[in-house]
Amino acid sequence: MFEAAEAGHRISLEEYKVREPALRQALLEAQYKLLETGNFPVLIIVGGADGAGKGATVNLLNEWMDPRHIVTHAFDEPREEEAERPPMWRFWLALPPKRHIGVMFNAWYHDILQRDDQKPRHDPAPSLDEIRNIEQMLAADGTLLLKFWFHLSRSAQKERIKELESDPKTRWRVTDTDRQHLRHYKRLRKTYEYVLHETSTSIAPWSVIDGSDRYYRSLTAGTLLLDAINKRLAQKRPKAAPPSAQPVPTLDSRNILNTIDYTQALNKKHYQIQLEKYQGRLNLLTRHPRFARKSLIILLEGPDAAGKGGSIRRITAALDARQYRVIPVAAPTDEERTKPYLWRFWRHLPLKNHITIFDRSWYGRVLVERVEKMCSDVVCIRSFHEINDFEAQLIRNDVIVVKFWLAITKDVQLKRFRSREETPYKQYKLTEDDWRNRRKWASYEKAVCDMVTYTSTAISPWHLVPSNDVEFARIRILKTICESVEAALAD
Amino acid sequence: MFEAAEAGHRISLEEYKVREPALRQALLEAQYKLLETGNFPVLIIVGGADGAGKGATVNLLNEWMDPRHIVTHAFDEPREEEAERPPMWRFWLALPPKRHIGVMFNAWYHDILQRDDQKPRHDPAPSLDEIRNIEQMLAADGTLLLKFWFHLSRSAQKERIKELESDPKTRWRVTDTDRQHLRHYKRLRKTYEYVLHETSTSIAPWSVIDGSDRYYRSLTAGTLLLDAINKRLAQKRPKAAPPSAQPVPTLDSRNILNTIDYTQALNKKHYQIQLEKYQGRLNLLTRHPRFARKSLIILLEGPDAAGKGGSIRRITAALDARQYRVIPVAAPTDEERTKPYLWRFWRHLPLKNHITIFDRSWYGRVLVERVEKMCSDVVCIRSFHEINDFEAQLIRNDVIVVKFWLAITKDVQLKRFRSREETPYKQYKLTEDDWRNRRKWASYEKAVCDMVTYTSTAISPWHLVPSNDVEFARIRILKTICESVEAALAD
Numbered sequence: 018m019f020e021a022a023e024a025g026h027r028i029s030l031e032e033y034k035v036r037e038p039a040l041r042q043a044l045l046e047a048q049y050k051l052l053e054t055g056n057f058p059v060l061i062i063v064g065g066a067d068g069a070g071k072g073a074t075v076n077l078l079n080e081w082m083d084p085r086h087i088v089t090h091a092f093d094e095p096r097e098e099e100a101e102r103p104p105m106w107r108f109w110l111a112l113p114p115k116r117h118i119g120v121m122f123n124a125w126y127h128d129i130l131q132r133d134d135q136k137p138r139h140d141p142a143p144s145l146d147e148i149r150n151i152e153q154m155l156a157a158d159g160t161l162l163l164k165f166w167f168h169l170s171r172s173a174q175k176e177r178i179k180e181l182e183s184d185p186k187t188r189w190r191v192t193d194t195d196r197q198h199l200r201h202y203k204r205l206r207k208t209y210e211y212v213l214h215e216t217s218t219s220i221a222p223w224s225v226i227d228g229s230d231r232y233y234r235s236l237t238a239g240t241l242l243l244d245a246i247n248k249r250l251a252q253k254r255p256k257a258a259p260p261s262a263q264p265v266p267t268l269d270s271r272n273i274l275n276t277i278d279y280t281q282a283l284n285k286k287h288y289q290i291q292l293e294k295y296q297g298r299l300n301l302l303t304r305h306p307r308f309a310r311k312s313l314i315i316l317l318e319g320p321d322a323a324g325k326g327g328s329i330r331r332i333t334a335a336l337d338a339r340q341y342r343v344i345p346v347a348a349p350t351d352e353e354r355t356k357p358y359l360w361r362f363w364r365h366l367p368l369k370n371h372i373t374i375f376d377r378s379w380y381g382r383v384l385v386e387r388v389e390k391m392c393s394d395v396v397c398i399r400s401f402h403e404i405n406d407f408e409a410q411l412i413r414n415d416v417i418v419v420k421f422w423l424a425i426t427k428d429v430q431l432k433r434f435r436s437r438e439e440t441p442y443k444q445y446k447l448t449e450d451d452w453r454n455r456r457k458w459a460s461y462e463k464a465v466c467d468m469v470t471y472t473s474t475a476i477s478p479w480h481l482v483p484s485n486d487v488e489f490a491r492i493r494i495l496k497t498i499c500e501s502v503e504a505a506l507a508d
Numbered sequence: 509m510f511e512a513a514e515a516g517h518r519i520s521l522e523e524y525k526v527r528e529p530a531l532r533q534a535l536l537e538a539q540y541k542l543l544e545t546g547n548f549p550v551l552i553i554v555g556g557a558d559g560a561g562k563g564a565t566v567n568l569l570n571e572w573m574d575p576r577h578i579v580t581h582a583f584d585e586p587r588e589e590e591a592e593r594p595p596m597w598r599f600w601l602a603l604p605p606k607r608h609i610g611v612m613f614n615a616w617y618h619d620i621l622q623r624d625d626q627k628p629r630h631d632p633a634p635s636l637d638e639i640r641n642i643e644q645m646l647a648a649d650g651t652l653l654l655k656f657w658f659h660l661s662r663s664a665q666k667e668r669i670k671e672l673e674s675d676p677k678t679r680w681r682v683t684d685t686d687r688q689h690l691r692h693y694k695r696l697r698k699t700y701e702y703v704l705h706e707t708s709t710s711i712a713p714w715s716v717i718d719g720s721d722r723y724y725r726s727l728t729a730g731t732l733l734l735d736a737i738n739k740r741l742a743q744k745r746p747k748a749a750p751p752s753a754q755p756v757p758t759l760d761s762r763n764i765l766n767t768i769d770y771t772q773a774l775n776k777k778h779y780q781i782q783l784e785k786y787q788g789r790l791n792l793l794t795r796h797p798r799f800a801r802k803s804l805i806i807l808l809e810g811p812d813a814a815g816k817g818g819s820i821r822r823i824t825a826a827l828d829a830r831q832y833r834v835i836p837v838a839a840p841t842d843e844e845r846t847k848p849y850l851w852r853f854w855r856h857l858p859l860k861n862h863i864t865i866f867d868r869s870w871y872g873r874v875l876v877e878r879v880e881k882m883c884s885d886v887v888c889i890r891s892f893h894e895i896n897d898f899e900a901q902l903i904r905n906d907v908i909v910v911k912f913w914l915a916i917t918k919d920v921q922l923k924r925f926r927s928r929e930e931t932p933y934k935q936y937k938l939t940e941d942d943w944r945n946r947r948k949w950a951s952y953e954k955a956v957c958d959m960v961t962y963t964s965t966a967i968s969p970w971h972l973v974p975s976n977d978v979e980f981a982r983i984r985i986l987k988t989i990c991e992s993v994e995a996a997l998a999d
Contacts, residue, residue: 049936052936053936072828072829072830075829075830076825076827076829079829080821080824080825083817083821084820084829084832085817085820085834085836085867089829089830090830091830096587096588096589097587097588097589098587098588120829122830326576329575329576330571333570333571333575334567334570334571336567337563337567338563338566338567338570338575338578338580338611339581339582339613341575342579342580343575343578345576345577350841350843351842351843352841352843376576445540445544
């Protein structure tokens with residue numbers, strides 16, 4: 018991995034002076050073109066040995082280009098708010114918007130690279146799998162992802178320290194960590210090599226740059242960036258290759274939705290008793306000492322008028338308003354549109370001891386967006402994987418995820434629409450969109466079946482709730498939440 | 509203040525059962541109307557004695573209405589990220605968007621009310637002046653601001669503790685703080701009374717609610733909220749009264765802009781020497797140990813083609829990319845539009861040891877928005893005050909603020925426009941808007957003069973920089989930043 022970067026690369030000052038102005042000019046032009054016509058973000062991940070010129074190169078790129086459209090992030094140990102979320106949370110929130118350039122020092126490699134280090138390490142760190150997944154996701158989503166590794170050979174590192182120490186003005190820059198790193202050079206190099214190999218995937222390989230000569234490394238990093246942006250700008254967005262297989266077609270008329278027993282119901286009296294029982298139980302659970310180390314995400318999906326709003330109110334009635342937040346998911350805002358799809362859900366992840374209830378969710382991608390053909394089948398099938406990965410990250414990090422599909426039949430929906438039309442203060446709830454969606458009932462049914470097939474996992478199962486009877490549905494939902502939380506607290 | 513709330517208010521369960529359903533229904537309808545047609549946010553600040561029903565009432569309001577459009581915030585001791593910003597920062601970020609209801613427990617009263625308490629207090633807390641200012645600002649901006657204080661008389665408080673203690677199942681709910689508060693009842697009451705009196709302004713008075721009877725307090729809070737929303741929905745937004753005086757008119761032709769000496773210039777050789785000198789000085793300053801406890805905000809305003817971008821690049825070249833962020837200010841995003849004007853600047857305030865450079869700023873309100881009549885003169889004059897208050901808060905909290913007006917003459921602007929037309933990669937920089945703005949040169953000149961008059965304060969002066977010669981301007985800007993930082997570090 019590092020051999021080519023130890024070939025003793027050098028660029029003379031004279032040559033640098035000739036080539037730098039042209040590169041600089043070209044980079045600036047590329048940046049402006051990206052800003053005007055690009056519809057993708059650029060993310061540069063910078064890693065490497067101490068003193069190999071990571072910081073200097075990033076500063077130089079900022080100097081060469083327009084710093085107003087570059088956002089640089091360095092990551093220290095996670096802050097309190099960060100540590101209460103899955104480790105990827107802070108990186109997700111820092112992703113650059115479309116048409117901009119983001120630079121992240123170490124990014125999600127921050128922890129994994131320190132594993133071999135003497136410093137205490139934040140646990141749990143993103144795993145190599147999570148890293149490959151997020152990079153795969155970003156690349157598939159359109160981010161131009163570049164990973165620059167600045168390398169120093171052992172002798173170059175030794176040289177650097179000697180040089181700094183020889184001058185009283187720079188002696189302070191040599192830290193104990195530097196000396197330690199030199200001592201453990203071989204071991205560190207092995208770690209780095211392993212991580213770089215494991216994460217040099219076809220969609221986002223590392224570029225290893227010899228960091229010992231500043232002219233060489235500056236021109237190399239600049240040229241890599243320039244070529245990548247220009248190539249991408251020139252390219253028509255390639256059509257993603259279709260997956261080899263499509264979801265299983267339905268050959269008979271049976272599916273998981275039309276085989277539900279919709280007659281299940283609860284009489285009013287029973288309902289009241291059960292409601293109090295499960296609300297009380299849920300309330301106690303959210304005040305359980307072990308819940309303080311957990312977060313809870315509840316998400317509800319279902320056709321219009323399936324009873325999501327009413328169910329949510331029966332859940333929140335059991336909770337303290339300071340502890341939960343309800344996120345109604347509608348069209349993304351313009352800030353959200355500039356980020357990868359899941360960003361707008363990451364931003365709402367609850368703190369420990371808190372609850373987020375999503376009224377519709379990230380499954381919009383494989384439901385409405387699929388039916389309305391706002392995203393292709395290819396993207397949709399990719400999303401199944403991304404969503405599973407997202408939820409797995411949550412669950413690994415002490416988030417309890419409970420997801421519901423509120424299933425109703427077509428005739429019950431019609432009855433509820435009619436009743437909304439007749440109740441003055443409910444009229445606003447019924448829009449032309451609802452009627453439009455209703456006409457696409459069959460497409461939605463197909464989408465839901467595929468969704469459940471691909472995203473109902475052992476760790477994060479779908480709960481299909483027969484909801485023709487609202488009372489029955491509400492109790493089923495509350496009971497399922499209680500049981501899920503109980504199971505998670507018992508772990 | 510508290511006398512009326514000690515009159516022994518009671519509502520019987522029978523009466524409550526009669527009145528509750530109607531109130532509940534009316535509140536829900538009001539909420540939906542707000543959501544559909546309202547163009548203002550509702551903010552409810554909830555304060556009061558322990559056990560007076562703050563939490564229970566907020567939970568009830570969430571139960572009565574649709575919790576999907578209510579956001580509740582409770583504030584503990586500031587977290588790390590919060591403590592590094594001015595105390596109002598976390599409250600600003602939590603302001604509800606238009607058409608929604610926000611509930612804040614204690615809000616900006618959090619610290620001031622604990623002053624008399626035994627607990628350690630976060631310092632510095634928002635002062636009474638800052639509190640009056642933000643409430644004034646919110647009200648003027650259109651927020652429907654309600655402040656509910658739940659009161660308990662000494663005997664009611666005693667009663668409550670006795671009652672809880674008598675039942676083994678509730679005994680745990682009585683804390684040491686409760687007992688302490690009872691012991692210091694008289695002193696606390698005095699503090700509360702003082703704070704409530706001082707902040708019961710004409711635009712946002714407190715409503716004191718007797719908290720001892722749950723039926724009474726629930727109906728009272730609900731009714732207050734219902735009436736306030738309905739009254740406001742029914743009301744045409746009143747035209748704000750014009751201020752008694754307008755900015756001084758210009759009777760002769762002299763003003764602060766046309767009396768600048770625009771001939772000041774710097775030759776290339778001198779420029780290079782000075783550039784290196786001041787960039788080096790600025791770099792050292794940002795690595796000064798005392799800078800670690802400061803933040804720096806630099807903002808640049810000026811006509812199109814005044815050289816803001818070029819100056820920013822000369823500043824950032826002196827800095828480490830990990831330490832600064834450049835915020836180019838353009839039209840607000842749709843999320844920003846739902847919040848009070850200054851929200852979109854509060855969200856970008858730097859951490860300690862960090863620097864934010866604003867390329868255009870909150871002064872847009874009194875420049876482009878005034879000239880384009882996007883906001884009335886009344887709002888504009890109010891903004892002068894709000895901006896001064898904002899900057900004063902920053903400065904009081906260890907933020908160094910340096911603001912520049914880059915002044916050029918009309919002929920120089922024309923020359924630069926022409927040169928942009930001729931340079932291929934600069935053409936994108938010249939838009940129809942630039943020509944339009946140019947035609948309004950005189951209006952802008954007037955707006956700038958008023959802006960400087962009203963917002964150049966002793967603690968936050970405007971620096972008018974003659975910028976016909978870009979080299980001269982860049983050095984002047986760098987030098988001014990260095991001197992401002994030095995002065996702040998010497999404090």
